[in-house]
Amino acid sequence: EFGETRRGWLGVRIQDLTDDLAEGFGLDSTEGALVNSVQEGPAKEGGMLDGDIIVNFDGKPVADTRGLVRSVANSPVGESVRVIVLREGKSMTLKVILGRREDAEKAVQTSAEEPEKAPALVTKDVLGLTLSALTDELREQLGLDAEQEGLVVTDVDDTAEAYEKGLRAGDLITEAGQEKITSIEDLDTRLAEVKDAGRKSLLLLVRRDGDPRFVALSLAE
Template identity: 60%
Template sequence: MKFVTETRLALRGGMGAAMLALALAVAPLSGPAYARAAPESFADLVDQVSNSVVNITTSTTVAAPTNVGPNFPPGSPFEDLFKDFGLPGPNGEKGPARPRRSNALGSGFVISEDGYIVTNNHVIDGADEIEIEFFSGKRLDAELVGTDPKTDIALLKVKSDTPLPFVKFADSDKVRVGDWVMAMGNPLGQGFSASAGIISARNRELSGSYDDYLQTDAAINRGNSGGPLFDMEGDVVGVNTAILSPNGGSIGIGFSMTSNVVSKVTEQLKEFGETRRGWLGVKIQDVTPDMAEAMGLAKPEGAMVSEVPDGPAKEAGIEAGDVITSFDGGEVKSTRDLVKRVADAPVGEKVRVTVLRDGKTETLLVTLGRRELAEGEKPPKAVQAPQEVEKDMLGLTLTPLTDALRSEMGLTKETSGLIIKSIDESSTAYEKGLRMGDLITEAGQKPVASMDDFEDQVAAAKDAGRKSILLLIRRGGEPRFVALPME
């Protein structure tokens, strides 16, 4: 049996589906199994929700091809020659080139009687016209209310003379692995179709910061994108978005964005026509076991703050090296937890943020900004390797940062640290990801501006019984903590 070894995620056009091809592995089942009998029939559920599910047809203008045939100067006699013989002209066509129309298909569902409809962003992306077909055969034109590419969600609106059947969102946090679910939509352009399966896994990530997918074995194919995933009560627990497939067809691994994510997005799109996510203003990374050991933490949990630019966090007193363990009363075990909690928090409101700093717990009050307004900031210029006084330590050749190097790298006069001039590729430092040109600004969570500073921190870490020293480095303007073994 051959396995696909390449991993990729592609949101494909045509019928508006998302495909992901990656290595597939089969593992034996073990342990006791507990099963609940399958529903006798899904027919009543289909009857209950089908009128709220819609097919979506989009139409897009595609520019005419240019410069396909031979190019002649305007007025050339060769232009008439090619026209006389009916050959393709400069645009590769017989006669003048014209734009053409391209159609695509997808699915969606109605969430209010006044005509709001949810689908995937990639289903309607770039569309000039959007037509909605209901289960009854009725067709209505739709207007785009707003989109959120980060979660691949779009909100549409139709005008209807009569109230429309609609469905409501369920609490996706209550969905369990093994629960029965039903997917509905327009697979492969075949019209309304239902498929059933179970929740195979929760909290799946694909490619986005806000990903929170339910995995299901209910059949999902091209054209199902944007359609609902129902629980047995007829409420929506997810929006069908992507599949894993080595061949483009369903193999029983589909992904639906959770209803708790989608409901928040649609509320903001309905109210503002755009998303308004909270912004803390920190750069973070997960705490690894070796980082936890280097800092003396009991467990490798929380979100490590690697940089605090100007913004809400800096104004509240959060510092680089802090480990955020709680946000607005909710536990933070990883960067993913923090990103989701901050995004869900209201812009402009004050929240409590608990951090670990120098072995002590502190709680700070932060007034959140808006992420969409902060995303346009550009990172500093890339770091380049300098040519200055150097010293070898821990597999690294280090040199202090000077005014000349600051100017060369576009750094401020206040920036200090040590540049990695070279690195032994057989060293542990290289294995940990350090590279030539990295700027070390902290060691042992203390600023370093000279080799003496660096040596003092290494010695202090060894005296404290640490096996590793925590370094804060910058590469291409981006900060990151690395726990470097000192043996």
């Protein structure tokens, strides 16, 4: 009808839930699509957040990322759809007006924020990772934008679970326990909170070359 492709677009990056990720989120099932990044677009305007787990899209259960991608792509552009997500263990229904993927793929986003002064270098060894607070020097070495915050992985014990799950030096950890972290102190606080809550693992949001993914690391000594 339009003489061109008009695929629906939600504006999120997603990943499948594994058993350990499900445990980290306090879930009994791995069904759904885990949102690891909400971009500027329909989902953000509809109130979706990083860490939401999409379990139903437009009345259809979401088993995994493949099913969600297919459902979104086959939905009409401009249509308002109900999206059910799990957030902190509770079910929420969001209304999202789907955008057009082709328009999103052409969009170029820029940022002109002023850089903030980086904290003093502080390192910590935890869960097989050597972590460092961000400095201007590290930002330059890793090609990170001034507005990016988190802890940098400077080394990984190759016998640790973190190495097995793909973490490497140069990765940027921006969240721990579903809370943003900008310092070693933030990480220590998140670790204490998840241990006090009886969790068996710590959820980390890890970015490499700008691409995010959630990783769950066991807290077992």
